[in-house]
Structures are given as C-alpha cells and as structure tokens.
C-alpha cells in the first residue's frame with residue numbers, strides 16, 4: 001500500500017518553501033526573497049494526528065515561459081499533480097490574485113484530485129482584503145493561513161487529511177529503512193539517488209546557480225520500504241557563500257541523524273576528503289550503519305592493483321569504520337549500481353540483528369581461552385557473562401570483575417571475534433561493562 005502524497009504548487013514567492021518547512025517541522029528548504037529559488041520537488045514525511053503522508057514542494061509553475069528552469073519546474077509540477085492525492089494550491093493573500101494564479105488554476109481545474117486553495121501570508125486573524133477575489137478561480141473556499149507565523153496550519157492539515165482517498169496507508173511503519181545519501185557536493189549523490197529510484201526525479205540542470213535541496217523519497221521494492229534522505233543540492237557557482245557551504249555540512253549531519261544507514265558517497269577522482277571524514281565520523285558516533293560508495297569509478301585509470309590501493313587508502317583515512325563495506329560504482333555507466341540496494345538491505349538487517357545469549361557466551365568464552373584478558377598488578381580481567389542489550393547499533397554488556405582492567409585493544413579483539421562469528425557488517429558495535437561479584 002502506498003502512502004498519501006500531498007503536493008504544494010503555486011507561482012514563485014507565494015511561500016511554498018515556508019509552508020513546506022513549517023509542515024516538515026525542520027528547516028529543510030532554503031527560503032529566499034528572490035522568486036524562483038526553490039527549484040525542486042522536495043519531499044518530506046509529515047505526521048498529523050497520527051496520520052502520515054509524504055509532502056512534495058514542486059517549486060513554482062510559470063506556465064508561459066521558455067526559460068529552461070521554469071519549464072522544468074512546470075513539468076515537475078505536472079508530475080506532482082500526477083502523483084499527488086491532494087494538491088495544495090498556494091496563493092498570496094497579501095499581494096492578491098495574479099494572472100499566473102489564474103493560469104495555474106486553469107491547469108489544476110483539469111485534475112480530478114482534490115485541490116485546496118490556500119491563501120498564504122494572512123498574518124493576522126483578520127480576513128485578507130483580497131479574500132473574495134480568489135473565488136474567481138473556481139476552486140472553492142480559500143483556506144487562510146500564515147506559513148511563516150504558523151496561523152491556520154492545523155485547520156489546513158485537518159482539511160488535507162479529510163481529503164485523502166480511501167485505501168491508502170497512513171500508519172507509521174517501523175520497518176522503513178531510512179537511508180541518508182551524504183558526501184561532498186558533486187560526488188554524485190543525486191545521480192545515485194535517481195539511479196536507485198530508476199526515475200528522473202531530481203532536476204539536473206546545466207545552469208549555474210541551480211539550487212536543489214534535501215529531499216525525502218519514500219519507495220517500496222516489493223519486499224521492503226525505504227526512505228531515501230538526499231542531502232544534495234546547494235550548487236551555486238556564482239555566489240558560493242560560506243554560510244551555505246556550512247549549511248550543507250550541517251544538513252548532512254541532520255540527515256545522518258535521521259537515518260539508519262548512511263551511504264557515504266566519495267568521488268573517486270578526489271579520494272576521501274576532510275568533509276567525508278567528518279560526516280563518516282558522525283555516522284560512526286551516532287551508531288548508524290555505513291556503506292562507502294566510491295562513485296565515478298569510470299573516470300579512474302585502473303590496473304589490477306587500483307582497487308586494492310583505494311581500499312587501503314579508505315581504511316587508512318577512515319580507520320574507525322573498518323566494518324563498512326566498500327562499493328566501487330559508476331552512476332554514469334551503471335557499473336555495480338545494482339549492488340547498492342541489496343547492500344543497504346543487508347547492512348540494515350545487520351544493524352538490527354540480535355544474537356542469542358548462549359551463542360554469544362560461547363564465542364566470548366572461546367576468545368578468552370585463545371587470548372587471555374589483560375591483567376594489572378597480578379589481577380586479571382574476568383568476563384563472567386555477556387549479553388546483547390540493544391540493537392541499532394548492537395550494544396553488548398559484559399559483566400566483569402573490575403572496570404579498571406578493561407583495555408581498548410582487548411575490546412577490539414572481542415569485537416573482531418564477535419564479527420567473525422556473527423557478521424554485523426556495516427554497523428558499529430558498542431560495549432559497556434558492569435562490575436559484578438562472582439557468586440558461583
């Protein structure tokens with residue numbers, strides 16, 4: 001079953017991104033005063049009264065324009081109208097009705113989907129002076145809101161939910177595998193995302209200054225449900241502002257925090273950069289699963305040693321992440337791209353795997369026999385008992401005689417033994433210790 005989709009449409013500058021951000025509860029899209037800055041279809045998951053739906057911001061529609069970006073936006077808006085179950089048509093209650101609004105309304109009247117006419121920028125409880133003008137559009141009663149202040153949003157959402165067709169899935173699903181696609185600008189994140197989806201969903205425009213933004217894409221592959229969190233975007237050659245660069249890293253971090261699996265995309269022609277190390281470090285510290293994707297493999301001149309050299313370099317630069325599988329792909333030629341999704345599924349399972357206490361203690365017991373625990377001043381570390389106390393990431397609690405005797409290198413030894421026996425590919429493993437008197 002699929003999730004309800006709600007699309008936001010409207011001409012530039014009416015407040016679509018502002019509304020989107022309000023509903024997403026986070027600052028996802030960048031809001032700017034210049035018309036035309038939100039240039040993408042942007043997705044997020046929204047919850048209202050325990051009902052979940054996917055929200056799409058289509059960017060503006062400028063029906064009579066040959067401008068390449070604008071016509072792409074129009075196509076995207078049409079796509080969204082195609083996909084959406086409910087359409088939010090945003091107009092500007094402060095500015096009043098425009099010809100562009102009329103043209104968009106004309107397009108929208110042709111769809112048989114519910115269209116809610118949303119009068120934005122009504123920043124007080126008083127009715128907009130232009131309120132009655134909008135009846136001309138033939139789309140029913142305008143719903144007044146202020147996206148920036150947050151007025152009328154609850155009523156709007158009530159209306160949205162009322163208009164969902166029967167038979168859609170609005171329940172929250174714990175089984176959704178959440179994947180963050182992170183990496184440096186231009187590493188190929190969007191290309192990989194598009195490839196996974198098998199559909200041209202994100203604007204790829206050759207024009208400098210095209211901005212894109214974090215988008216969440218929900219999809220199912222028959223067996224499993226996924227939410228792809230893309231952090232691409234912000235490509236703005238003319239005015240690369242430091243703030244926006246920082247914002248991009250910040251957003252990578254937020255995306256990783258929301259995800260279970262981080263797809264760390266590295267441009268093969270650049271190798272592991274500082275930003276990659278930083279984002280990978282965060283994924284590790286946050287206990288997320290990671291897959292290292294070396295993209296643009298087609299651009300690398302190779303012989304039979306190249307791949308091993310790359311692996312070595314990656315392991316050296318990301319030594320804390322020895323557990324992460326490495327895939328060498330090309331989003332351009334499709335080389336090994338089909339391995340990405342199965343790998344995501346695999347590491348996601350490993351991330352939430354539980355091992356039986358009996359089997360775990362057999363492995364620890366054997367490890368201790370093979371290699372004695374450390375000792376200090378004649379006192380030796382004793383491990384009485386081990387158990388897995390949580391998943392995502394797997395956490396192991398060891399009951400021992402004295403915490404002072406624990407040692408990082410011995411912990412790493414135990415971690416390796418656990419991995420040898422149980423796998424846990426792609427996921428960090430955590431240990432904690434509890435002191436306990438031996439009773440037996």
Ligand SMILES: Nc1nc2c(ncn2[C@@H]2O[C@H](COP(=O)(O)OP(=O)(O)OP(=O)(O)O)[C@@H](O)[C@H]2O)c(=O)[nH]1
Nearest residue numbers: 012013014015016017018035036038121146147148
């Ligand atoms: N007063 C007022 N201003 C708003 C409100 N919502 C948005 N704005 C302002 O309107 C401007 C445009 O908002 P955006 O959210 O970027 O509009 P958009 O429709 O996404 O614009 P495009 O990216 O050009 O398509 C910004 O300056 C916002 O701060 C509102 O409820 N009240």
Ligand SMILES: Nc1nc2c(ncn2[C@@H]2O[C@H](COP(=O)(O)OP(=O)(O)OP(=O)(O)O)[C@@H](O)[C@H]2O)c(=O)[nH]1
Nearest residue numbers: 185186187188189190191232233235296330331332
């Ligand atoms: N040769 C080659 N080019 C690629 C490959 N993957 C992506 N590219 C190109 O690299 C450029 C950047 O790709 P995007 O997918 O937009 O990269 P991104 O990481 O989403 O970029 P930002 O939006 O800037 O963060 C585009 O020109 C792609 O065509 C690849 O595997 N091989």
